[in-house]
Amino acid sequence: MKILNLTYEDKALKWSLEKANFDKLTLLVGASGVGKTQILNSIMKLKAIADGKSISGIKWNIEFITLENELYNWSGEFENKGDEDFSDDDDDDVKRNKPSVLSETLSLDGKLIIERNSEAILFNNVKTVKLPNQQSIIYLLKEEELIKPSFESFGKILFSDQTDSTREAYRIKFSDTKKLLSSNNTLDKIQESKEDIRIKLYLTYKNVPKIFETIKQRYIDIFPQVEDIKVEPIDYEDDDLPFFFKEYPFIQIKEIGVDKWIKQSNISSGMFRSLIHISEIYLCSEGSVFLIDEFENSLGINCINELTNDILSSKRQIQFIITSHHPYIINNVDYTKWKLVTRTKGIVKTHSPEEYNIGKSKHDAFMQLIQLEQYQTGLEI
Incomplete structure (x- = not known):
């Protein structure tokens, strides 16, 4: 799996991510508290939704490619029941009160294969039997030939945190x-x-x-x-x-x-x-997506240097979405892989370096980055 882009909204927590694009390696940089970790968490929440979980107030659109070069676009929205954890599957009250899916679509190579609203699910324009309204179509129809690759792809997303x-x-x-x-x-x-x-x-x-x-x-x-x-x-x-x-x-x-x-x-x-x-x-596994928050935590400078090089030089079909504040990591990753994260109230945006003419001059790209007010404050100007 390779995630191409993501648009995300959490109505329960009142924040949203405008469309963010990702590469084989994407380094999220920016001031503390702007939403870098939230971006990683939003991807993990979509993995949970693909695995049958119900999460209140989530609205999303994600585009990704499978190992077989199948292009999927998946969008959906859950009703907003507030900031409550509905993950306890053993609690009968929780089961009854889980948020329902309001709408959902799944496209494969530009063709709409699933369309869902609160009343019905259409699979290739044919109405399905009644299915649980609190779980995603990727989970409910995961054994279908057209949908199975998308379900398996989300299983390859890994939040890699080895600090303890x-x-x-x-x-x-x-x-x-x-x-x-x-x-x-x-x-x-x-x-x-x-x-x-x-x-x-x-x-x-x-x-x-x-x-x-x-x-x-x-x-x-x-x-x-x-x-x-x-x-x-x-x-x-x-x-x-x-x-x-x-x-x-x-x-x-x-x-x-x-x-x-x-x-x-x-x-x-x-x-x-x-x-x-x-x-x-x-x-x-091939097609894995690694999410690593604050890559430098617990690593010495010699580890940071070498592991960054290993990630950059890997020839395998794996994707890395990383956050970091460390100058060496930022310097050692080509500036074209950076995404500067900013936040205005509850709206999070990611910006490519060329928006700020970073790399267009002979001046060091990192120095250009850290002198930006958007990098220092995390705010839009």
């Missing part, structure tokens, strides 16, 4: 390990699996050592003090580790001149997060 991931013990039931390894015995199968990225790294370590070695060497390029990485059960006594974790695989690193392996919970946040991001680039 060193302490998250990923849980593989040991009884399932052999089954996991046998069913994910090739790189393609690992990439297309729905497993957590840390589990994918374990499967790669066991089943595709050549790719694991590539990931390891790329990591050592960034952290030359490291000589080895393994993903195995911890092989020494650890009083802090519960007994039922004794045979679980954990990421461990070995530094040059140090005999003892550093276990996952003791790896520094920046070092661990760097390994996870490198692994994501190699082990995610």
Whole structure:
């Protein structure tokens, strides 16, 4: 999947995003509080709607391309029942009160295939049987040949936040390990699996050592003090580790001149997060869309430099929509990939650099950016 553009309104929270265009790599820049994170969250909310969730007051239009180069345009609107979480599917009162879909359309390669209002759903101009009015058509008709690629595409959107991931013990039931390894015995199968990225790294370590070695060497390029990485059960006594974790695989690193392996919970946040991001680039499924908020969080300057280069040089069909305040990241990403985010009251806009003649002169593009009042204040002028 590649998201081409998005228009979005949240009537419950009283903010809207005017049409924003996205590239293979889009870097959202701007003052704090203008709406960069909200843009990422809006994409995640559309993923939830595509997965059957009902979200109050949302109105949207999104255009995207699948791996098979199918061009979809999906628009819709939910009734506004205020700023309330309707995601608790086990609560009967919540189920009854969920917002209904007011309207929805889905087009494929310019042809309207679904048209919906509060009374009926037309699929290729034929009225369908009555379907639940609190779930999207992408979810309700996800098994239909024309709609299935759009449903599967939204499943490839990933909010990548690894800031606290060193302490998250990923849980593989040991009884399932052999089954996991046998069913994910090739790189393609690992990439297309729905497993957590840390589990994918374990499967790669066991089943595709050549790719694991590539990931390891790329990591050592960034952290030359490291000589080895393994993903195995911890092989020494650890009083802090519960007994039922004794045979679980954990990421461990070995530094040059140090005999003892550093276990996952003791790896520094920046070092661990760097390994996870490198692994994501190699082990995610084709067509993945990564949303990364404040890319620089918990990363040292050496990590930022190298990981930015990895994202830029990746030849895989993956998309990155990133926010950042860090000068190196902004400087290292071509200014044509920047989107300056501004906000006037509840209206959020994204702007291409050429709107401000950034890059048109010999003056450094970053210096031009930071001197803009729109960048400093986040306000339209």
